Amino acid sequence: MMNSGLNAPIGFWNPQIYKFAQSSDSPFTPLDSITNNDNLYYTGQPGKLYNQATGLGTINFDKLYSNFGGK
Numbered sequence: 878m879m880n881s882g883l884n885a886p887i888g889f890w891n892p893q894i895y896k897f898a899q900s901s902d903s904p905f906t907p908l909d910s911i912t913n914n915d916n917l918y919y920t921g922q923p924g925k926l927y928n929q930a931t932g933l934g935t936i937n938f939d940k941l942y943s944n945f946g947g948k
């Protein structure tokens with residue numbers, strides 16, 4: 878879906894999404910709460926960008942698409 882509206886294919890996006898996640902205008906909202914950071918199998922680490930339980934968190938797909946060059 879992301880590629881369909883872009884002039885060039887996204888390609889291998891892992892390095893790109895981690896760069897986007899570290900930006901001040903990140904398309905990701907990390908799930909890094911101090912009080913609710915457990916999914917019954919893993920407890921995340923508050924304040925971390927990425928953790929095993931939640932990955933990079935929830936995604937704002939419109940903002941992610943814009944970061945890849947979409948309009």
